[in-house]
Amino acid sequence: MTHTIAASAGPLGADSGDTRNIIDPSSGAVIATVAEQDAEGVDAAVARARAAFESGPWPALVRSARARLLLRVADAIEANSERLYTLEARNNGRPITETRAQLSRVPEWFRYNAGLLAAQRLAVLPGDGPYLTYQQRLPLGVCGIITPFNHPLLILARSLSAALANGNTVVVKPSEMTPLTTLALAEILAEAGVPDGVVNVVTGGRPAGERLTRHPDVAKITLTGGTEAGRAAAIATASRFARVTAELGGKTPVVMFDDVDPAVAAEGAAFAAFVAAGQSCVAGSRFLVQRNVYDEFVIALSARAQAIRVGDPSLPQTQMGPLISARQRDKVLDLIGTGTAEGARLAAGGGIPELPEELRGGFFLQPTVLADASMAMTVAREEIFGPVAVVIPFDAEADAVAMANDNEYGLGAGVWTTDIARAHRVASNIVAGMVWVNDHHRLEPSLPWGGVKESGIGKDAGTESFDDFSWIKSIVVRTAADHVDWYGDADQRRLN
Known part of the structure; x- marks a missing residue:
């Protein structure tokens, strides 16, 4: 069954009149x-968010009330979990x-940031001297x-909960391929x-995202995506000294x-390779x-890959679903072909699985193992x-540490060993954010x-993310009873 979601269905920006079909990849x-919104839609959403920030109740709400509302949001998400x-x-x-396993944790981020706020x-x-200096x-x-597209709701919750806890208003631009849970969350909020205008959703493609990163009224951008998109966002925000947090690509060594x-x-x-059909930056x-x-290891991993149940993602027995498009x-199949052409051995998978007729229009791929590779190969270097x-x-x-670090990315890494000293040593020597x-x-x-090198800048989650959604003001109060006459005759020894 297909349904249309228009601007009236949620706190969206202006509707250009164009629409986009959302596809079930299975x-x-x-x-x-x-609605397929463009720069005009972004402008309308930002204007709505700015009005809510400048004249709405949200930024001025006392912190205890804001924290309580975030806890209500967490409860509401749990109540709508099956949907x-x-x-x-x-x-x-x-x-x-x-x-289910991933989204069951989404409320934790709202509760965590509510706790940090409280x-x-x-x-x-x-x-030195008779001064009280404090910060706001x-x-x-x-x-x-x-x-x-890969983790729409969880990745949104990480940043959204921290932004709201600090009293900001927000414009969300979900992937044009997977906007549905973002729109549902806007209704739940x-x-x-959550007051009108505080959270706004723009459903659109690249033009909408580019306009959002460049908009002069947007004080911070948080982006999860490809490295080139992150680089463009960093350049756009730097031109107006806005903040940016970007979690980008990865080529995780294990x-x-x-x-x-x-x-x-x-x-x-x-698990590391095939969870989410490998569509994860880590x-x-x-x-x-x-x-x-x-x-x-190759024999055992290949057997594991061949035993994974690929199929309908709605069925509880399915262990791996389709790719997004x-x-x-096609891109992944091309890279597998490049890997074998460059000398890697296809130990498992490598093709499209046999599936029931109702799934043959989906975008499935077999779990694949390319063995006997080298660090010089394309498949060992490109995401x-x-x-x-x-x-x-x-x-x-x-050798392992050098090979792990021989890449432009630095998002995540894994170490498997029973030697505790080696575990700490190798983990410390690998250049990765996690x-x-x-x-x-x-x-x-x-x-x-978050990562380092080409994997991005800044952090999502933790106190680092919470703090980066606010700015610090220092206030200096002179508490002495006498006054200061800098140009008088008295000996002046104050430090300026």
Whole structure:
């Protein structure tokens, strides 16, 4: 069943009259039609957000009341959880079991940032002389949040909860392919009591995102996407000295040492590589495996890949769904072909799976293992963003660290070992914003999420993100009873 979502269905910007079909990637069928908004729509949404910031109740609301409202939002999201799970799984093709596990954590971010707000202490600064110096934190104003297709609601919640806790108003531009849970969340926020104009959604493609990053009234942009999109946003915001947080691409190395049972390592590798069909910036994509367990690991990982149940994401038994689009699937297939042409061995997968007729219009791909690769190969260097594990042997610890760091990205990494000293040593030496040891893709609201090098700038989540949605004002109060006559006859020794 297809339905149309128009501007009247939520706090959207101006409607250009154009529409976009939203596709179910498991079937290729149209499941919704939304407004295709352009720069004019962004301008209207920003104007609405600015009016809500300058004259609405939200920024002036006392912090305890704002914290309570965020807690109500968390409760409302939980109350609508089944609806959100189903909608997101259908919109981006992630299996319902994965989607439920991920989205069940969304309320945590609203509760965490409500807690930071309620517990926030502001500094009183020491100084010489009869002065009291203290700080205030104030909201930035209108903040823009640009989210990707792979984890629409979770990634939005990370930034949105921190922005709202600090009293900002927001314009959200979700991926043009997966706007449905963002629109649903906007309705939930309004029903929970978030004032009109505080959260605004723009449904559109690249022109809408570019206008949002360049808009002179937007004080901060948070973007999750490709490296080039992040670079463009950083340039646009720098021109007006606005803030930017960008979580961008990755080519996550996962180092497997020979003290780990290869079968156990393969279990962890399968999760790292194939969860969300590999469509994650921190997906394990380069598995660096110590040579004397290499063959056993490849055999075990290939068996794991071949056993994964690919199919209808709405069914609880499905373990991997489709890629987001035919274009993305074709890109991944091309890279697999490039890998084998450059000398990698296809150990598992590599093609389109056999599926029931009702799923043959979907964008499915087999979980794939490319073994016997080298760091010189394209598949070992470029982000694939699909269910492809590239396996490369190494000999010594120093080799593994050098290979892990031999890439332009620095978002996530993994280390598998039972040697605790080596675990800490290697984790410290890998250049990445996040390193998991004997696990992968674990996250918490308190964990600052973000990378280095070409993987972006700034952090989502944690106190780092919370604080970056406000600006600091320092206030200096002279407390002495006498006055200062700088140009008088008295000896002046004050420091300016």
